[in-house]
Amino acid sequence: MVMDKPREVLVIGGSRYFGKRLIARLLAAGDRVTVLNRGSSAPPPGTVHLVADRDDEASLRAALGSRVFDAVVDQVCYTPRQAAVARRVFTGRTGRYLMTSTVEVYEYEDSLAPVREADVDPLDVVVDLELPWNDSEFTDAHYGEGKRQAEAVFATDPPFPWAAVRVAHVLGGDDDFTGRLEHYVSRIRAGEPITVPTVNQPATYIHVEEIADFLFWAVGQDFTGPVNAASHGRLTTRDLCEAIAAQLPYGETVFRESEIGEVSPFSFRRFYGMDNSRAVALGYRFGDVRRWLPRAVTETLGTAARSGAAGKGD
Template sequence: MEKAREILVIGGSRYFGKRLIARLLDAGDRVTVLNRGSSAPPPGADHLIADRDDEASLKRALGSGMFDVVVDQVCYTPRQAAIARRVLAGRTRRYVMTSTVEVYEYEDSIAPVREDAVDPATVSVDLELPWDDPEFLDSHYGEGKRQAESVFAADAAFPFTAVRVAHVLGGADDFTGRLTYYADRIRTGEPVAVAVDNQPATYIHVEEIADFLAWTVGQDFTGPVNAASHGLLSTEELCEAVAAHLPDGKAVLQQVEVGEVSPFSFARSYGMDNSRATRLGFAFGHVRRWLPRAVAETLGKDV
């Protein structure tokens, strides 16, 4: 009988993280979840409590623990990456960091971007920036992820991969409120503000990204990899999908040159090329096939 894998998941208490943990447990893995103690892991997983920003706290919690794979769901800054790299060096055979499409925020390409558009080895790291300031971190989300990737890539403490996740949709537990934002405006007839040169983006269903991360745990590739369903969606198509689930729903889009725009309105393309993951063996679905279900799940409607 094959020995169960030892998996450490840092974070992962909600949304696609908890779905990932469920998949790993169903596969027979021994899963340890590390978080600050604000929520218990699913039944069957072990639980460690630590502040990942506190190196001593992280060391104490891990003790002598050794892991086949670490999945880091909540690494947002290069400081967090540096601590994790020091503490977990020699403790794992593979490190998977959940990254984001936002690492491409400076790329200006109409075509879906490939992983080599942002090479972690060439990204400068500044540990002295105010990463502990929530307001700074929120406004530098993509930069924090980009620099975190760079910290891991700069030192071969363990084989490392960064899963660059497209915008995630679906699930009744979608805490972002982005689709409900559209639903609220469509119900009331309020306009949806979009950029003048509004561009499409790639997306992924909450169940599909959980599948992808669970699959990645069992692979041995390294480096960044894009995780996105096939196809692009515009803000208008998202609004149409939401309106289809509302009585007499009709979206009114209003172009704005200055000021705040709606979620999923982008002045530049946020499309990711998923061909590397496809070549490695993962089969993505098409966004237009699962979009109606994702909207229904989020709004609590029947498909």
């Protein structure tokens, strides 16, 4: 990318997983990057670090001072209250606002076809700021709803160009803090049962490096509104396990079907696929999930081995 001058980019959050990879890409492109978080972790070298509680409007305004940005990438907007604060604070401060959203906004869609952005229009979402959004247990239990309502706050008469990247389930990297793929590695290694629905529906995924690439690309675009970010292709839990078992010759994959109750991560009773055609039409070229899945498994195996070694030393 050729730029006349460095862009001023603010990343809210971004201290781990694909957020830190996005920051690395921005710095490599010559952008001037400011990272804002609560101060619990230091941002990558080469960035400006601002410390503030994004839930506290006065704290956020004080930390920002008179700064303005070409783009803001909000990695940690989980509730409509947070969106409302950001909307007020960043009005007049940014030329573009990019919110990292999630496939979970489609949690109530039970379609046999991949869901499109229009299936959940933020302008049709009812916002309720009186719900207990400051309660972490409530927010965790209503993750998809929080993201839906946050999108709706930004989408209603937006004060700046705004977009929401609805991210598919992310895999890969040697620093996946979720432990979801590692769950399968440990169970296949031990021959322990993996609980799946009686009918195991597929889902869409994206590699951690690809979503970092996508967000970096999206910073420099001018599209607005929601966009789905997912690699081509879909996988069931069994597909994931087959890819893991191929690299664990001494393991054993044992499935236990369940009609009700909890199942393993990435095991879905309904179809969980996203249509990525809007992003493709805008010019982004996604990879294919089956091509990068072996790499993601190798990275997860490395994480699991280090975790095991660390545990033996405790």
